[in-house]
Amino acid sequence: MAKHERALAVAKDGGNTRLRQIVFAFFFLISAVLLALPNLASAQQYQFGSIGVEGNQRIESAAVISYAGLKTGQTVSAGQLNAAYQRVLASGLFETVELVPSGNRLVIKVQEYPTINLINFEGNARLKDDALASLIESQSRRVLNPTVAERDAARITEAYAQSGRLAARVTPRIIRRSDNRADLIFEIFEGGIVEIERIGFVGNQEYSDRRLRRVLGTKQAGLLRALFKQDTYVDDRIEFDKQVLRDFYLSRGFVDFRVTSVNAELSRERDSYFITFNIQEGQQFEFGKITATSEVAGADPDEYLAAIKLKPGVMYSPLQVENAIARMETKALKQGLDFVRVDPRITRDDANLALDVEFAIVKGPRIFVERIDIEGNTTTIDRVIRHQFRIVEGDPFNPREIRESAERIRALEFFETAEVNAREGSSPDQVVIDVDVVEKPTGSLSFGATYGTNDGFGLVVRFNERNFLGRGQTVGFSFSTASTITDYGFNFLEPAFLGRDLAAGFALRYQEYEPNEARFSNTIGEFQPTLAFPVSEYGEMALRYTLQNSEMDINNGEALAGSIIDTEAARGDIWKSSVGYTYSFDTRNRGLDPNRGVLLEFGQDFGGLGGDYTFIKTTARAIAETRVYHEEITLRAVLEGGALYSPDKDSRADDRFITTARNIRGFEPFGIGPREYQGGGVQDDALGGNYYAVARFEAEFPLGLPDELGIRGGLFYDIGSLWGLDVSSPNVIYEDFSLRHVVGFSLFWETAIGPLRFNFSKAIQKEKFDKEQNFDFTVSAQF
Structure with a gap:
């Protein structure tokens, strides 16, 4: 029994040994084959006596072979054959490519992409076909490339995103036609506008949210903007706003200001954004000690220091430092010192919140x-x-x-x-x-509407080209009409006449004016060439010649014997030829969102160089404005006046000054000043005046209403007078100087159709027969 068991064990062990040997031999064989395969593949070589192309219809066979980069008689490996396949496919001309070796012949089988028959856009309403067509690469009668079509769809989607339609989807569809043609259809789902519902700030203490929102290019959606103009979320604009905020604070002395983050949260309905700017204002610094040193022979630092306008104790502004450096370097050039550089060396005085500035005059590299x-x-x-x-x-x-x-x-x-x-x-x-x-396009054609309490509704059409024929010249045409006035205008301006900093141009004007408040109307044709050039950093001089034809007529009604207006109108049309100038000094609109500035303007016209009328007309104006109370309130003061001198005492009503809502509020046009008056409704003619003087004081402030409404308030006080005539009569009243006083309240409303202004006024001192106007409303809209 034991022998029998041992025999079975030996037999079993021998069987297992043979099995292990068989398995080992099998795995050895498989491994050898796998190791040999790469060598066999790499060793496989092809040599073609001819290369043929099948399936091509438009593309020449030679072009396909050229794409493959293979030549007859050339020995190529399987890897090189695969590279040839990739090159033909990468040409973008074929939908499928197959390389078939057949003995010593290679056949390249291709299926061409179809030709684009037409391109259509479906589902678009906000962006027109022409605008979309300008965005895409695909074109009719060109080969259809699905990769390019996908890129086109992405471009269209991005265009919708830039206009605030973040949910827009664009799907390219291909419709096969006969003769290997296809229509490319872009199916567009525009989606809704994603507005900016609210812009807020965290960390601001010096300036309110309302003040900072006025600085940004991004705006909140307002009451009427929902109907006419949407303010949308655009990433690039937010990045720009971060820099604008930094510049705003730096220009006001906050040198440590920074925007730590901007959070943009999409509302639950996914139709609006809530944007929050997280900022750190830091401390506001002033200019401390202002000094200068010189390392350049011939450059006296005290002399250069006297040429700048920086003073200690003034709010620090990088712009003022830049202006000071520019003045110093300009002075060096005038002294014949080349390669002079002015380096500002700034030292912080944290204890006094001041920045000491040392201007170092150094020699720069000779470049x-x-x-x-x-x-x-x-x-x-x-x-x-x-x-x-x-x-x-x-x-x-x-x-x-x-x-x-x-x-x-x-x-x-x-x-x-x-x-x-x-x-x-x-x-x-x-x-x-x-x-x-x-x-970018520089021409514009606009249509507009106006409304004024006195002129009623009006229509405005303007064409303007700011870069005429690429020469930087401005050409414009305008037409406006209302119930009392029709005006045509044409203007041309060359800003660099003779290649110098000299603006030259001319204007043509034709006007028909029939005021409701006067018994006369006039027609004016005018030609006026001008020259303008800077005379200082803020000063400009403009020279002009004016040739004007003026015709004065009495409106429908009976003439009044001996009246001044009828006598003047009886002279018919007259020619006026004059030369004049205007000097202006304007520091407004300098820097980033400036909070103060002045305008000084003085001009004269001298008539009598030919023509029928000799005169000297002088006008002057001064405007000062500033912002107070954290720049929330704007204070503005305007002083202006004029004088007309006619040596022959032959001025007419259309030559003399009149008052309007633009210079003294609270009265109708022709509402104050000399009048020829006879009781019982016989006569009440406004004559205008040879002299006028007006002072206007105004405060503009927020009313505490939501910012998106765009409504602000204002208070004003006007005081002025209009007086003086060349020829008088016993019926003339108010010929002498007599002040009128007006107080009032204004509402300013920034809307999508234009800025609206409502003036509510009350004359607290006036003359008996003045024509008061307690309410005035104006609107100007462009579309």
Whole structure:
């Protein structure tokens, strides 16, 4: 029994051994085959005596073979054959590609993409077909490429996102036609507008949310904006707003200001955003000690310091520092000192919240401008852009001047983008200035409507081209009509006449005016060429010549014998030829959202160089405005006046001054001043006056209403008079100087159809026969 069991065990063990040997041999064989396969594949070679193409209809066979990059008689591996396949497929011309070796012949089988028969957009209403067609690469009668079509769909979707329709979806569809053609259809679901419901700020203490919202380019959706204009969420605009906020605070002395984050939360309904700017204002700094040092021979630091306008104790502003540096470097150029640089060295005085500024006058590197290269201006000619540079080839290189030139180019508003950069030229002491611009449309055609309490409803049509024929010239035409006035105008302006900082132009005007408040009407035709040029940093001088034909008529009704108006109208039409000038000094609108400024303006016209009328007409105006109480309240004061001198005492009512709501509120046009009056309704003719003087004081402030309403309030006080005539009569009243006083309240409403202003006024001192007007309303809308 034991022997039998041992025999069975030995037999079983022998069987297992043989089984293990068989399995081992099987795995060894498989491994050897797997190891040999790559060598076999890599060793496989092809050599084709001919290469043929099948399935192509439009694409030449030679072109397909060229894409493959294979030649007859050339030995190629399987890997090279696969690379050839990839090259043919990457051409984007074929839907399928197959390489079939057959002996010593290679057959390339292809199926071409169809030709685009037509391109349609379906479902679009907000963006028109023409606008969408300009965004896509695919074109009719070109080969259809699905990859390009997908890119086109993404571009269209992005265009909708930029207009606030974040839910928009675009799906490209292909409809096959005969003869290997296809229609490409973009199915569009536009979705709804995603508005900005609310913009808030966290961390602001010096300025209110309302004040900061006025700085941003992004706006909240207002009451009427929901009907006419949507304010939408755009990432790029938010990034720009962060920089605008920083510039706003820096210009007011908050040198440590920063935006820590911006949170944009989508509402539960996914139709609006709530945006919150988290900011840190820091402390407000003033200018401390202002000093200057010089490392340049011939540059006296005290003399340069006297040339700037910085004073200790004034709120710190980087813009004022930049202006001071520009004045110093300009002074160095006038003294013949080249390559002079002014470096501001700023020291913080945290204890006194002041910044001490030391202007170091140093010698910069001797680098010259080799050339100025301009690219991208397909319409605008080079000289328009070059005129914005104060330097030319061969001049010393000044980085500050290059930055300022870039700003002037952008200020033209001829280009979507304008980049100005400097790079090394042909040698280390030479630089090349590269100007890269992208053109944008500069013409506009607008239609508008106006309404005034006195003039009623009116229509306005304007055409304006700011870059006529790419020469930087402005050409404009306007037409406006209302119940009392019809006006046609044409103007032309060359801003760089003779290649200099000299603006030259002319204006043509034709006007028919029939005021409701007067018994006469007049028709005016006018031609006026002008020249304007800067005389200082803020000052400008304008010279003009005026040739005017004026015809005065009595309206329907009986003439009154001996009346002044009838006598003047009986002279018919007269010619006026005059030369004049206007000097203006304007510091308003300087820097980022300025909070103060003044305008001083003085002008005269001298008539009598030919024509039928000799006169001297003088006007003057002064405006000062500032913002107080954390810049929430705007205070404004205006003083203006005029005088007309006629040596022959032959002025007419259409030559003399009149008062309107634009210079003294609370009265109708022709409502105050000299009048020829006879009781019982016989006569009440407003005559105008040779002299006028007006002072207006106004405060504009928030009313505590929600910002999205766009409503602000105002209080005003006007005081003025209109007096003086060349010829009088016993029936003339109010010929002498007599002040009128008016107080009132205003409502300002920024709406989608234009700014509205409502004036409620009360004359607290007036004359008996003055024509009072207690309410005035104006609107001007463009569409």
